[in-house]
Amino acid sequence: MAGNKGVSLKDVADKAGVSTATVSRVINSKTVVKGETELRVQKIIKQLGYRPNRVAQRLRSTQGASKLIGLLIPDIQNPFYVDIIRGIEQYAYAKNFAIVIGNFSQNEERQKFYIEILKSESVDAFIVAPFPGMNEYVKELVEDGYAVVCIDRGLANLDLDVVKVDNFQGAFDAVEHLIKVGHTRIGHISGNTLIPTTMERVAGYEAALTKYGIAIDKDIILCRDSDHKSGVELTEQLLDLPSPPSAIFTSNNLLTLGALETIHSRGLKIPEEVAIVGFDDMYWSMSLNPPLTAVRQSGFEIGRITIELLYQRITDPTRPKVSIVLKTELMVRNSCGHKLKTAATNAVVK
Amino acid sequence: MAGNKGVSLKDVADKAGVSTATVSRVINSKTVVKGETELRVQKIIKQLGYRPNRVAQRLRSTQGASKLIGLLIPDIQNPFYVDIIRGIEQYAYAKNFAIVIGNFSQNEERQKFYIEILKSESVDAFIVAPFPGMNEYVKELVEDGYAVVCIDRGLANLDLDVVKVDNFQGAFDAVEHLIKVGHTRIGHISGNTLIPTTMERVAGYEAALTKYGIAIDKDIILCRDSDHKSGVELTEQLLDLPSPPSAIFTSNNLLTLGALETIHSRGLKIPEEVAIVGFDDMYWSMSLNPPLTAVRQSGFEIGRITIELLYQRITDPTRPKVSIVLKTELMVRNSCGHKLKTAATNAVVK
DNA sequence: CTGAAAGCGCTTACAG
DNA sequence: CTGAAAGCGCTTACAG
Numbered sequence: 001m002a003g004n005k006g007v008s009l010k011d012v013a014d015k016a017g018v019s020t021a022t023v024s025r026v027i028n029s030k031t032v033v034k035g036e037t038e039l040r041v042q043k044i045i046k047q048l049g050y051r052p053n054r055v056a057q058r059l060r061s062t063q064g065a066s067k068l069i070g071l072l073i074p075d076i077q078n079p080f081y082v083d084i085i086r087g088i089e090q091y092a093y094a095k096n097f098a099i100v101i102g103n104f105s106q107n108e109e110r111q112k113f114y115i116e117i118l119k120s121e122s123v124d125a126f127i128v129a130p131f132p133g134m135n136e137y138v139k140e141l142v143e144d145g146y147a148v149v150c151i152d153r154g155l156a157n158l159d160l161d162v163v164k165v166d167n168f169q170g171a172f173d174a175v176e177h178l179i180k181v182g183h184t185r186i187g188h189i190s191g192n193t194l195i196p197t198t199m200e201r202v203a204g205y206e207a208a209l210t211k212y213g214i215a216i217d218k219d220i221i222l223c224r225d226s227d228h229k230s231g232v233e234l235t236e237q238l239l240d241l242p243s244p245p246s247a248i249f250t251s252n253n254l255l256t257l258g259a260l261e262t263i264h265s266r267g268l269k270i271p272e273e274v275a276i277v278g279f280d281d282m283y284w285s286m287s288l289n290p291p292l293t294a295v296r297q298s299g300f301e302i303g304r305i306t307i308e309l310l311y312q313r314i315t316d317p318t319r320p321k322v323s324i325v326l327k328t329e330l331m332v333r334n335s336c337g338h339k340l341k342t343a344a345t346n347a348v349v350k
Numbered sequence: 351m352a353g354n355k356g357v358s359l360k361d362v363a364d365k366a367g368v369s370t371a372t373v374s375r376v377i378n379s380k381t382v383v384k385g386e387t388e389l390r391v392q393k394i395i396k397q398l399g400y401r402p403n404r405v406a407q408r409l410r411s412t413q414g415a416s417k418l419i420g421l422l423i424p425d426i427q428n429p430f431y432v433d434i435i436r437g438i439e440q441y442a443y444a445k446n447f448a449i450v451i452g453n454f455s456q457n458e459e460r461q462k463f464y465i466e467i468l469k470s471e472s473v474d475a476f477i478v479a480p481f482p483g484m485n486e487y488v489k490e491l492v493e494d495g496y497a498v499v500c501i502d503r504g505l506a507n508l509d510l511d512v513v514k515v516d517n518f519q520g521a522f523d524a525v526e527h528l529i530k531v532g533h534t535r536i537g538h539i540s541g542n543t544l545i546p547t548t549m550e551r552v553a554g555y556e557a558a559l560t561k562y563g564i565a566i567d568k569d570i571i572l573c574r575d576s577d578h579k580s581g582v583e584l585t586e587q588l589l590d591l592p593s594p595p596s597a598i599f600t601s602n603n604l605l606t607l608g609a610l611e612t613i614h615s616r617g618l619k620i621p622e623e624v625a626i627v628g629f630d631d632m633y634w635s636m637s638l639n640p641p642l643t644a645v646r647q648s649g650f651e652i653g654r655i656t657i658e659l660l661y662q663r664i665t666d667p668t669r670p671k672v673s674i675v676l677k678t679e680l681m682v683r684n685s686c687g688h689k690l691k692t693a694a695t696n697a698v699v700k
Numbered sequence: 701c702t703g704a705a706a707g708c709g710c711t712t713a714c715a716g
Numbered sequence: 717c718t719g720a721a722a723g724c725g726c727t728t729a730c731a732g
Contacts, residue, residue, distance in 0.1 A: 008708095008709060008710085009709060009710060009711095010709080010710095018718075018719085019718065019719045019720075020709090020710075020711090020719095021711080021712080021718070021719060021720080021721095022717090022718060022719075024710070024711055024712085025711095025717095025718085028711080031712095031717085031718095032717070033717070033718085034717055034718085037717080037718085051466060051469070051470045052470065052709085052710075053409075053470060053472065053708090053709050053710070054470045054471050054472070054710095055405055055408050055409050055470075055471065055472040055708090055709080055710090056409055056708075056709035056710040056711090056724090057709080057710060057711080058405050058710090058724095059403075059405050059406055059409050059708090059709080059710075059724050059725065059726085060709080060710050060711045060712085060723080060724055061710085061711060061712085061724085076432055076435060076436065077429075077432060077436070079427075082426055082427060082432070085426060085453075086426065086427070086453070089453060093467075098450075098467060098471065099450075099451075100448075100449075100450045100451075101449075101450075101451050103435075103436070103439060116401060117443075117448060119401070120401045120402065120403060120404045120405075121404050121405065121448065122403065122404070122405040228633060228634075257633070257634040257637055260634070260637035261634070261636055261637050264636060264637055264641070265636075283578060283607070284578075284607040284610070284611070284638075286611060286614060286615075287607055287610035287611050287614055287638055287639060288634075288637055288638060288639060289637060289638060289639030289640065289641075290639065291614070291639075358724095358725060358726085359725060359726060359727095360725080360726095368702075368703085369702070369703045369704075370703095370725090370726075370727090371702070371703060371704080371705095371727080371728080372701090372702060372703075374726070374727055374728085375701095375702085375727095378727080381701085381702095381728095382701070383701070383702085384701055384702085387701085387702085402725085402726075403724090403725055403726070405724090405725080405726090406708090406724070406725035406726040406727090407725080407726060407727080408708095408726090409708050409709065409710085409724090409725080409726075410707080410708050410725080410726045410727045410728085411708085411726085411727060411728085
């Protein structure tokens with residue numbers, strides 16, 4: 001069982017007294033090999049601890065048989081993407097895919113850089129949460145014959161497999177909850193407005209306000225980047241307003257954590273002085289101060305489905321593109337208050 | 351600038367009117383090429399948007415020139431490891447290394463599985479946070495000629511490059527802080543006792559107690575796994591004791607988050623009813639309830655140094671092995687209380 | 701300084 | 717059902 005560095009197809013072939021072609025055939029079992037021969041070869045493979053060299057396999061077959069998937073992740077510090085990675089990983093290896101991750105830190109240049117890197121690594125599929133401006137790059141990927149699945153968001157004018165979440169509804173639910181609990185002046189902090197996810201959540205936010213007859217005030221809708229720093233700073237802006245909101249809906253977990261930091265550093269009480277509900281649940285949400293009410297989306301499930309779609313795409317490149325939209329779930333905890341709970345709720349409803 | 355799938359060394363050579371050997375030489379610039387020729391080739395490379403196929407490069411040269419690093423991470427859900435990955439990634443690409451990550455979820459079998467996978471991907475270096483029982487595997491890696499650097503912990507009886515943190519001192523500081531603030535009955539929750547990191551932290555904990563004349567009570571030192579679930583359950587055990595501790599020192603961030611969950615779900619006040627200090631700081635620690643006092647170790651810095659060591663190891667395989675030990679920093683926030691603050695502290699000191 | 705040629709470890713038509 | 721041979725895209729002695 002020593003290191004198998006050096007055990008090659010040829011070693012197995014020699015020892016089994018067959019050609020390398022035959023050994024290759026029993027391994028890939030696409031062609032029929034005589035039972036007797038197959039058993040003998042299989043035995044030798046075990047005995048020698050032989051493992052195919054995937055690099056050589058990849059160099060040889062450009063037919064998607066290499067089973068290497070490039071994964072373009074916007075931000076590995078975001079636990080939501082970590083969940084996606086975990087889901088992808090788990091199901092990928094079950095299908096004998098290997099994964100190589102490129103974490104581009106929400107930087108468009110770096111995303112392009114990684115695409116080049118991964119190409120030169122001869123991946124034959126890409127999983128990508130595309131950034132604005134990636135349209136032509138992703139398009140090219142598809143034209144070049146790569147299997148592509150988008151996660152978290154698609155790309156305008158491009159027909160692609162995408163697996164995402166119902167951002168509109170998730171945002172709507174969050175804001176509706178805030179309203180039912182008595183808030184009417186609700187601020188919103190979100191990410192890059194060129195990312196569809198951002199705009200869907202903004203739309204859900206606005207729809208909820210509209211449904212309850214609350215006017216939309218653009219001054220308390222602040223969009224920038226989906227990171228901790230923006231969460232801190234945009235919350236400061238919101239709270240510095242002459243007429244600050246009594247509640248904030250944050251559009252992702254990093255923004256939420258940043259918002260909490262600002263609120264706490266100002267010594268404001270949640271939810272009494274300012275309420276908060278965030279998109280993205282975290283497994284430690286209940287240990288935050290206070291336990292956070294949040295919109296849960298399952299990254300793990302997104303990962304699972306992504307691999308399924310990719311597998312289908314590779315085996316049947318003609319399958320029509322699909323868009324899978326998962327439901328979200330509002331996890332109600334204590335960061336929004338409950339001023340008007342049940343009965344009183346009606347007072348607010350128009 | 352269309353997809354360069356298909357542009358090969360030979361294409362460049364043909365267009366430049368030279369041999370592929372020459373093109374290869376200007377790319378790798380190990381041998382001298384005539385200035386004039388070099389410029390012409392370089393121009394064509396740009397023009398064609400040529401990028402070497404790393405798979406072919408890797409297949410060809412078994413000399414560590416392939417620059418692919420396998421990264422074995424115990425748990426990608428742990429933000430500490432995410433920081434390490436970020437550090438590694440950032441510096442690796444600067445040195446033109448590519449990284450492939452295997453997340454083994456603290457599972458020994460899966461770690462072995464990934465080693466095999468990564469071997470068959472022809473990585474020429476490994477970065478590994480070894481699990482107990484990995485001794486012979488890692489030893490084999492070194493014998494097989496892979497460059498290896500251990501992170502977070504080394505391996506008994508193996509002389510390896512390792513970059514870690516002063517776990518003993520970090521734990522000592524945390525517990526000493528608890529003592530100075532008035533606690534004398536301090537519980538400890540930690541991970542797998544076969545992992546050196548665990549034992550170093552336990553030792554630091556015990557040394558602090560001993561220094562202040564507090565007897566060590568094995569009943570309140572609970573070790574299992576370094577995950578959220580263990581944090582929840584071991585904290586329950588601790589609190590169910592006839593004489594529960596007034597403070598808990600948790601040995602890593604997942605345990606801390608689990609402990610907080612238990613404490614909160616029982617409605618206990620921190621730090622009044624039970625104080626807590628954790629190993630591993632998180633960027634949202636101040637937004638926890640209450641803001642968490644924690645031992646900070648810089649994963650990012652560990653990552654940076656790891657790449658540096660790996661680079662040295664590859665360029666000079668004979669360099670003596672080193673062990674880099676980084677300092678930790680106690681971030682004092684509000685989870686330990688301040689009963690006896692400054693002056694009173696002396697009352698406790700023996 | 702540069703080219704012809706071998707070979708890294710596989711897979712896959714092409715014969716038989 | 718199986719083998720001989722070509723070739724994936726590179727790098728590197730070996731000559732010149």
